[in-house]
Amino acid sequence: MVISLAHLGPVGTNAETAALAYAHWLEKTQAKSCLLCPCPSIAQTLHSVAQGDTKKAVVPVENSTEGSVACTLDTLWKLDHLKIQQELVLPIIHALFSRGSSINGIKTVYSHPQALAQCQRWLQEHLPDIALIPTNSTAEALDKISLEPTAGAIAAPRAAKLYNVPILANHINDYPDNCTRFWVMTLDPTPTVSSRISLAFSVSENVPGSLMKPLQVFSERNINLSRIESRPTKRSLGEYLFYLDIEGNHEDPNIINALDALTHHTEIIKIYGSYPVLFLEETDIEQL
Numbered sequence: 132m133v134i135s136l137a138h139l140g141p142v143g144t145n146a147e148t149a150a151l152a153y154a155h156w157l158e159k160t161q162a163k164s165c166l167l168c169p170c171p172s173i174a175q176t177l178h179s180v181a182q183g184d185t186k187k188a189v190v191p192v193e194n195s196t197e198g199s200v201a202c203t204l205d206t207l208w209k210l211d212h213l214k215i216q217q218e219l220v221l222p223i224i225h226a227l228f229s230r231g232s233s234i235n236g237i238k239t240v241y242s243h244p245q246a247l248a249q250c251q252r253w254l255q256e257h258l259p260d261i262a263l264i265p266t267n268s269t270a271e272a273l274d275k276i277s278l279e280p281t282a283g284a285i286a287a288p289r290a291a292k293l294y295n296v297p298i299l300a301n302h303i304n305d306y307p308d309n310c311t312r313f314w315v316m317t318l319d320p321t322p323t324v325s326s327r328i329s330l331a332f333s334v335s336e337n338v339p340g341s342l343m344k345p346l347q348v349f350s351e352r353n354i355n356l357s358r359i360e361s362r363p364t365k366r367s368l369g370e371y372l373f374y375l376d377i378e379g380n381h382e383d384p385n386i387i388n389a390l391d392a393l394t395h396h397t398e399i400i401k402i403y404g405s406y407p408v409l410f411l412e413e414t415d416i417e418q419l
């Protein structure tokens with residue numbers, strides 16, 4: 132059976148690279164093949180799997196330089212039943228592409244807001260007075276510059292071959308170890324040996340201890356949190372949702388007990404799943 136795998140398109144995005152890496156891993160470890168399905172936005176990628184149009188979806192969750200991908204967290208909160216099957220951590224390299232012959236002639240740079248933010252110091256140093264224009268993805272930025280020699284696009288070096296646009300500067304990300312976590316989401320995860328659990332919750336009242344009590348559930352049981360993040364509930368100013376990553380797996384009685392205790396100190400709680408993490412190197416990506 133071929134597994135349909137949604138991701139942020141068009142071809143050449145970092146999300147497509149993550150989807151290809153997952154497809155490659157599935158082929159190698161389980162002899163399963165995937166059909167990649169590009170979507171116009173991260174929200175539509177998640178909706179496609181939630182509606183059953185695709186079997187799985189790969190979405191960015193957190194970048195080492197810029198932090199959480201807000202659209203992914205906000206959409207996951209709204210969608211019920213989606214579970215994390217697997218996490219992939221990918222090195223993210225950005226390059227400046229242009230049809231113009233040198234960076235001196237560039238007046239505009241297009242890219243996904245995350246990519247522009249991950250290269251902000253480089254842009255400030257090399258192209259301080261230009262206009263930065265956000266696009267839906269890094270690959271969409273490459274489409275935009277095809278007829279504009281004074282425009283540049285920031286995208287992954289892998290896209291150079293796909294779009295046949297020259298690279299003017301490579302490795303322009305501000306931090307060399309720039310990497311992004313991606314989640315593979317599905318409605319029916321297959322059980323796996325897992326090392327991390329992710330969840331989100333709201334609290335019923337904005338009173339002293341309303342965050343401390345849920346966190347104490349974990350510290351009292353010696354369970355380590357690897358991330359805590361807040362996002363506005365969007366109901367009113369000052370009300371937040373909390374996103375947690377926990378080290379451990381859902382079959383551990385200590386974790387089962389903690390998750391049960393957590394329900395007593397939260398309003399709404401969503402457990403996104405217990406999953407393994409796959410780390411990829413630059414050389415793995417070059418082979419895709």
Ligand SMILES: O=C(O)C(=O)C[C@]1(C(=O)O)C=C[C@@H](O)C=C1
Pocket residue numbers: 139143144145146147191194200223243245246267268269270311
């Ligand atoms: O535009 C792309 O290439 C994407 O895959 C999106 C995205 C993101 O939203 O974080 C993915 C990874 C990088 O951190 C930069 C951009």
